[in-house]
Amino acid sequence: MSADFDYSPLFRFLRYSINNAGDPFVPGPSLHTQAFEVEVLAWFAKLFRFPWDETWGYVTHGGTEGNLYGLYLARELYPDGLVYYSRDTHYSVPKSVRLLRMAHIVIESQPNGEIDYEELHRNIEAHRGIPPVILANIGTTMKEAVDRVDRIRGVLANLSVSSFYIHADAALSGMTLPFIDDSPPFDFSAGIDSISVSGHKFIGSPIPCGVVLAKQENVDKITRPIEYIGNLDTTIPGSRNGVTPLFLWYAIRKYGPEGFRARVTRCIERAEYALDALDNIGCKAWRNPYAITVVIPRPPRPIVRKWHIAVNGENAHIVIMPNVTTELIDEFVADMRI
Numbered sequence: 001m002s003a004d005f006d007y008s009p010l011f012r013f014l015r016y017s018i019n020n021a022g023d024p025f026v027p028g029p030s031l032h033t034q035a036f037e038v039e040v041l042a043w044f045a046k047l048f049r050f051p052w053d054e055t056w057g058y059v060t061h062g063g064t065e066g067n068l069y070g071l072y073l074a075r076e077l078y079p080d081g082l083v084y085y086s087r088d089t090h091y092s093v094p095k096s097v098r099l100l101r102m103a104h105i106v107i108e109s110q111p112n113g114e115i116d117y118e119e120l121h122r123n124i125e126a127h128r129g130i131p132p133v134i135l136a137n138i139g140t141t142m143k144e145a146v147d148r149v150d151r152i153r154g155v156l157a158n159l160s161v162s163s164f165y166i167h168a169d170a171a172l173s174g175m176t177l178p179f180i181d182d183s184p185p186f187d188f189s190a191g192i193d194s195i196s197v198s199g200h201k202f203i204g205s206p207i208p209c210g211v212v213l214a215k216q217e218n219v220d221k222i223t224r225p226i227e228y229i230g231n232l233d234t235t236i237p238g239s240r241n242g243v244t245p246l247f248l249w250y251a252i253r254k255y256g257p258e259g260f261r262a263r264v265t266r267c268i269e270r271a272e273y274a275l276d277a278l279d280n281i282g283c284k285a286w287r288n289p290y291a292i293t294v295v296i297p298r299p300p301r302p303i304v305r306k307w308h309i310a311v312n313g314e315n316a317h318i319v320i321m322p323n324v325t326t327e328l329i330d331e332f333v334a335d336m337r338i
């Protein structure tokens with residue numbers, strides 16, 4: 001998680017009970033920050049090339065809720081649909097499909113963490129007539145691999161599949177790839193139906209949060225009016241945090257596209273620095289193209305505990321967030337040398 005944020009100018013709002021209950025586009029009677037939330041949504045819609053007049057979304061409590069929401073919309077659109085996701089997919093997805101009681105198939109991943117497109121093709125072909133619901137990882141948890149939406153769409157086109165749903169889990173890379181030239185397309189123009197991104201990862205926030213965007217026409221299918229809150233039921237939770245939209249609004253106003261581009265560029269440069277430094281001590285580290293995540297062999301337990309490193313099987317990783325300096329990288333590499 002990025003840790004170089006400073007939201008002290010907003011601390012005075014913590015004296016109030018701010019509840020963005022209901023649909024952010026329908027101002028409710030309680031004290032809320034929905035106008036700020038809508039500005040945040042509009043910013044992300046532009047970033048991910050969603051046509052604003054056809055788009056809906058809200059500020060979530062994090063990436064898990066965003067994934068659950070995307071799959072919820074898919075289930076309502078295709079009640080008999082079949083969910084496909086790779087083995088490297090975040091654990092929130094298998095949990096969500098169990099909660100939603102959706103049939104699903106786990107597709108093997110390539111060594112770099114990217115979904116195996118040939119296996120995806122074989123499985124969709126074997127279940128012709130069942131609408132596929134595909135979870136595309138835009139930066140997997142451990143390896144920051146990107147499932148290519150263009151290749152997924154190519155599989156669907158090759159099989160003449162016309163009824164499908166693609167949700168993009170862009171928890172981390174959703175805030176980096178748009179600012180990297182020639183990075184893989186994953187936005188609305190690439191053919192996704194919904195997307196979720198974390199607010200507390202690359203942007204940074206003391207409170208976990210995120211954003212989910214979807215097509216308005218799909219959200220309309222789940223919308224219900226709730227008289228006693230004077231609003232529409234379009235979100236998963238009822239009461240929603242009214243402070244986190246302020247944090248996100250403040251951050252995007254502070255940095256803007258060029259500020260985020262500079263931060264991403266700096267992180268990429270430092271990820272390459274870390275890779276070279278680890279290589280110099282004989283550590284078999286590697287990173288995916290466009291990633292700020294460096295994958296390393298699982299270190300000894302004392303290093304894992306000291307540096308709070310995420311591990312999975314034989315692998316571990318370090319994520320070069322904006323607050324990670326070359327001095328911090330040098331200190332970590334020195335520990336790895338011992």
